[in-house]
Amino acid sequence: MLADLPILPQTRAFLSRKRQMLIGEQWQDAASGNTMSFRNPATGEVLGDVPSAGAEDVDRAVQAARQAFDDSPWSRLRPRERQNLLWKLADLMERDAQELAELECLNNGKSAAVAQVMDVQLAIDFFRYMAGWATKIEGCTVSPSLPLMPDEQFHGFIRREAVGVVGAIVAWNFPLLLACWKLGPALATGCTVVLKPADETPLTALKLAELVLEAGYPAGVFNVITGTGLNAGVALTRHPGVDKLTFTGSTEVGKQIGKAAMDNMTRVTLELGGKSPTLVLADADLQQAAAGAANAIFFNQGQVCCAGSRLYVQRKHFDNVIADIAGIANGMKLGNGLDPSVAMGPLISARQQERVSGYIELGRELGATIACGGESFGPGYFVKPTVIVDVDQKHRLVQEEIFGPVLVAMPFDDLDEAVRLANDNPYGLGASIWSNDLGAVHKMIPRIKSGSVWVNCHSALDPALPFGGYKLSGVGREMGAAAIEHYTELKSVLIRL
Numbered sequence: 001m002l003a004d005l006p007i008l009p010q011t012r013a014f015l016s017r018k019r020q021m022l023i024g025e026q027w028q029d030a031a032s033g034n035t036m037s038f039r040n041p042a043t044g045e046v047l048g049d050v051p052s053a054g055a056e057d058v059d060r061a062v063q064a065a066r067q068a069f070d071d072s073p074w075s076r077l078r079p080r081e082r083q084n085l086l087w088k089l090a091d092l093m094e095r096d097a098q099e100l101a102e103l104e105c106l107n108n109g110k111s112a113a114v115a116q117v118m119d120v121q122l123a124i125d126f127f128r129y130m131a132g133w134a135t136k137i138e139g140c141t142v143s144p145s146l147p148l149m150p151d152e153q154f155h156g157f158i159r160r161e162a163v164g165v166v167g168a169i170v171a172w173n174f175p176l177l178l179a180c181w182k183l184g185p186a187l188a189t190g191c192t193v194v195l196k197p198a199d200e201t202p203l204t205a206l207k208l209a210e211l212v213l214e215a216g217y218p219a220g221v222f223n224v225i226t227g228t229g230l231n232a233g234v235a236l237t238r239h240p241g242v243d244k245l246t247f248t249g250s251t252e253v254g255k256q257i258g259k260a261a262m263d264n265m266t267r268v269t270l271e272l273g274g275k276s277p278t279l280v281l282a283d284a285d286l287q288q289a290a291a292g293a294a295n296a297i298f299f300n301q302g303q304v305c306c307a308g309s310r311l312y313v314q315r316k317h318f319d320n321v322i323a324d325i326a327g328i329a330n331g332m333k334l335g336n337g338l339d340p341s342v343a344m345g346p347l348i349s350a351r352q353q354e355r356v357s358g359y360i361e362l363g364r365e366l367g368a369t370i371a372c373g374g375e376s377f378g379p380g381y382f383v384k385p386t387v388i389v390d391v392d393q394k395h396r397l398v399q400e401e402i403f404g405p406v407l408v409a410m411p412f413d414d415l416d417e418a419v420r421l422a423n424d425n426p427y428g429l430g431a432s433i434w435s436n437d438l439g440a441v442h443k444m445i446p447r448i449k450s451g452s453v454w455v456n457c458h459s460a461l462d463p464a465l466p467f468g469g470y471k472l473s474g475v476g477r478e479m480g481a482a483a484i485e486h487y488t489e490l491k492s493v494l495i496r497l
């Protein structure tokens with residue numbers, strides 16, 4: 001089967017090799033010997049297996065990371081050297097960009113061509129951005145007053161120090177990029193990392209671990225444990241040797257991780273679910289807005305935390321915009337992501353296909369209108385791009401994250417109503433406004449309760465802009481200078497002279 005795939009020889013070689021976890025400097029099996037299989041979502045076939053780690057493996061990985069942080073060449077490295085290593089890692093990823101993209105495609109279902117210019121390129125850009133931060137981590141000095149010792153002199157200063165061992169757990173929708181959003185600031189600040197990729201998508205995390213070693217990082221700086229959320233994930237979140245947890249995934253699991261983190265007072269960043277609104281104002285360039293709204297929901301099969309999954313259009317243009325989006329959806333070619341002409345791949349799993357189809361069925365039962373799509377098919381886990389209208393704002397389809405290519409759409413009458421509808425949801429990750437009236441847009445921006453607001457674009461991410469959620473979409477921020485703050489601690493020092 002592998003021999004027939006149109007992939008690079010090195011991708012085929014990676015898939016043919018035995019895969020082990022990286023703990024310290026050793027590639028290892030799980031202590032139990034257990035393994036778990038992963039599939040190609042475009043065919044449903046098992047592609048291979050990886051070790052299924054348990055608490056014992058997690059403990060070994062945390063110990064390796066602890067030792068590397070406390071006492072290794074890494075702990076003594078100068079900022080300039082951390083910068084150069086991160087730059088070297090980015091160069092290696094650039095060298096292997098096609099292989100990384102093909103692995104992402106085979107393991108996740110997304111288009112290999114898109115993965116190369118988006119997922120892999122964004123990860124490379126992010127590493128280079130973070131490399132620049134390694135030499136710019138600053139504390140400050142203060143002039144203490146200390147009124148009870150008026151005749152003494154003091155010098156006060158604040159050090160900004162790496163937080164320590166980072167436990168990172170990520171979702172399957174952008175396996176490489178999400179891992180790199182956590183690894184970049186950790187390596188820039190001098191932390192060490194234990195990464196657990198999603199159960200479904202271990203491949204690019206293991207490839208990344210190979211590149212980290214090749215770049216010259218000391219043993220234990222980056223460890224990858226493959227395993228299930230319930231075994232490896234839970235063990236990592238409860239491990240007292242972890243100084244910071246950073247998680248990307250569902251709000252449900254995020255709440256559990258937040259509670260586990262508080263038991264050990266572990267620092268925690270949570271990047272969680274979303275149900276982001278796309279608002280099309282009457283004065284917008286309507287064709288651009290329709291294309292943008294379609295891309296906002298259908299990119300990556302709708303499996304994007306900040307996907308524009310709720311569409312609100314000013315009433316007089318509602319029917320036209322929906323017709324345009326339905327036209328775009330109906331013209332999308334679905335298939336295997338290795339085919340460059342394919343616009344949409346499969347969902348990640350049979351479970352996700354059933355879940356998304358269940359929401360579409362629920363819409364039908366409640367009398368909503370399916371403006372396009374609605375069907376699912378195989379082999380593989382495909383769901384057609386779907387637009388649903390005649391829904392109520394309070395409906396589960398409008399309130400809950402579907403995490404698939406399903407758009408729910410409603411009209412609004414004025415901008416106050418648009419803002420109210422946009423905010424009427426438990427999540428607050430992203431929102432886009434499509435309009436040429438910048439005055440109106442600027443008045444709306446402060447009123448929208450979300451971590452990102454895009455104007456005439458959607459899900460546009462930049463390494464310099466912090467990304468994260470309001471409300472149930474999470475705690476903390478990734479990217480930008482904010483990421484450096486989240487991977488460092490402050491230490492106050494007072495010296496009596």
Ligand SMILES: NC(=O)c1ccc[n+]([C@@H]2O[C@H](COP(=O)([O-])OP(=O)(O)OC[C@H]3O[C@@H](n4cnc5c(N)ncnc54)[C@H](O)[C@@H]3O)[C@@H](O)[C@H]2O)c1
Binds near residue numbers: 169251272429469473
């Ligand atoms: N805000 C963001 O930046 C962002 C980005 C991508 C995805 N997401 C969200 O991720 C979700 C989809 O991903 P998913 O279905 O893989 O989420 P998930 O929460 O089921 O799993 C995410 C990760 O957590 C692990 N996990 C599961 N249960 C665990 C537990 N009890 N303890 C510790 N780890 C556990 C999984 O093995 C996986 O690695 C969506 O809600 C999506 O919005 C958010």
